[in-house]
């Protein structure tokens with residue numbers, strides 16, 4: 263069953279066409295990596311699909327009212343600076359807000375989801391710390407935890423692995439993969455092609471104003487498509503530990 267359906271979506275920003283006629287569906291169980299060069303339109307596509315910026319065409323999320331959308335999708339934007347000194351556990355608990363009648367204290371089941379999200383992102387020792395006093399990567403993890411606490415069928419994140427150390431990059435990708443394995447779905451923009459190759463079930467490559475390729479990682483991360491989209495040569499190998507994919511040089 264589809265959790266996101268985008269049909270002929272076109273985005274124009276300040277009279278400049280950014281995307282034209284983009285169509286795709288995301289189903290339960292998919293972990294979709296959104297790839298593309300700087301300026302290809304990854305952020306614009308996700309924001310338009312969420313109904314946050316004007317677009318023509320249609321997106322199943324953009325037509326929902328705010329409450330329905332908050333029950334359907336959790337969104338982690340690219341900018342992740344936390345300005346207020348709110349404790350990490352309260353920041354993560356904000357993910358439960360759409361599910362609570364106004365003014366209600368957090369019921370035990372909701373608190374359990376908050377605790378699980380904090381643990382999943384390795385933040386147990388930071389629970390009481392003011393979120394504004396976390397490092398950049400720790401703030402990113404706290405915002406991913408807030409999105410996880412929202413407990414939605416779809417999670418969308420704009421470069422969630424940016425600024426994370428290698429261990430947390432891998433564990434964060436594993437969290438998204440486990441959401442997909444549980445029957446939810448994730449759409450995540452990425453610049454790390456190695457992480458995309460290893461963890462995503464499907465890749466959408468944006469370039470030249472539209473979808474250049476959409477398929478399994480091995481179908482998208484081909485030398486030809488990487489040369490066309492990014493102007494790079496690449497090296498890849500299938501190993502017992504999974505695929506290894508490494509950009510080599512600018513062509």
Ligand SMILES: Nc1ncnc2c1ncn2[C@@H]1O[C@H](COP(=O)(O)OP(=O)(O)OP(=O)(O)O)[C@@H](O)[C@H]1O
Pocket residue numbers: 275276280298299300301302303304305306307
């Ligand atoms: N508010 C805006 N007004 C005008 N043009 C914009 C605006 N926001 C983005 N753009 C332009 O739209 C294009 C797509 O930007 P977008 O941020 O969607 O790309 P992206 O693929 O997410 O890039 P990156 O990998 O650098 O994050 C770029 O050329 C950008 O300069």
